[in-house]
Amino acid sequence: MDVNGDLELAEALAAGRVEALAELYDRYGQLAYSIALRVLGDTGRAEDVVQDAFLKLWHSANRFDARRGSLRTWVVTAVRNRSIDYLRGRSAHERQEREIPLDAEARGEGSDPWREVAAAMERAVIREALACLPPEQRQAVELAYFAGYSHREIAEMIRVPLSTVKGRMRLALEKMHSYLQGRGVPS
């Protein structure tokens, strides 16, 4: 299903239309930069990573598959992965990208002020959901998602068994899902 013009935009990108890249950046550039800055903590590096990610998308736009997720997810995944790679000193070819399961994600970003109001309120709920987690569960999620540590590295870092880290991650995500669902944040 086409969400908020994703398919048309992806087609225009694949056709090499620079204005489509401008539109992609206008839609998701701020989100991308915010994620890169959250991971890297440095504005200069964040700029480099966002530029690298958008150019990578530009060069591979014909590989976008709308069935596997929205353009937003595509951008977020690219920026987050590159940020983590940069942070951990990994080269891009070392990464095996996780594919988004079919039908797991198909929502688009808001497209007008009213949707932005709704999106802002959703963001507030999402922050609450994260903040409500027990500290050890939140830590496991944040170390993995925003700092790029593996579960094994996290287990060594905080000196708990590997199974404990896995359990905390699962409990955290289950709780977040329940919280978001209860507040009507769509999946």
Next chain:
Amino acid sequence: MTVDWDRLDHDRLEEAVAAYLLDALEDDERAQVAAHIEGCPSCRALIWRLSHAVDSLPAAVDDVRPPARLRERILSAAAVTPAARADARPAAPRIIPFPRRASPTRQTRTFEADLVRVRPSRLRVVAYGAAGAVLVAGFGVLSGVVVNLNNQVHHAQQVAQRAQAAPAEYLIKGSGSMAGASGTMTTVPGQALSVLAFTGLPQVDGSKVYQIWEIDPNPAVKATSLGVFAPDPNGSYTVKLNQTLPAGTSIAVTQENGPQGAPQPTQKPELAGTIPH
């Protein structure tokens, strides 16, 4: 008693699904989980549930506006590097390029400085008229966008109800020559975000623009221009402000000379509303 090795394997891999989604597995285990998911309906259902949480994580970061130069850097680099194969998909000439933003002026706060461009998506993009083109070139005015207000307001209200923190909405009333116009100011609790939506605006001739003013309750404080605009052919205009509108603040709209508007209102506003205390 026999050991159900398949069951044990399933439990082990299921326990790793959260780490898989958080990209926290080593390569070999990631491959095992990925292969297992393909043939395991219960793990796929778990993936679907937990993905809801993982996919929401990017929205948990603080929103930071990137420097304007980053956009230029990316587009400049793209212009000199090959894009994706041009023949990979049919061209789709439905993307409408947006006007480049102009630099803010000293006298007047412009949309470049204070407003984020309204981005049409499924919304209908209004063709820019000659007056609009002049404004774009000289002032970075936002494109006119027709907004299905009823649906959008309803959507915002639904989200607000779900979030149990309703945005507050206030009326902007027209009078005199603007008696047919009206608007709303919507503010979001705890967010530097407000939305102004106008309807029924009379069209302005090519030399005039509408100018939005923020008027402080203290009469000693001068009005602050929030920018200029031209309504769409239906007389509508919606804009997002990255700021709060404190109680007592009034929003007013006047017609001023284009393209830049005026440093201060030159007429008594006939379209105005106040955020109550």
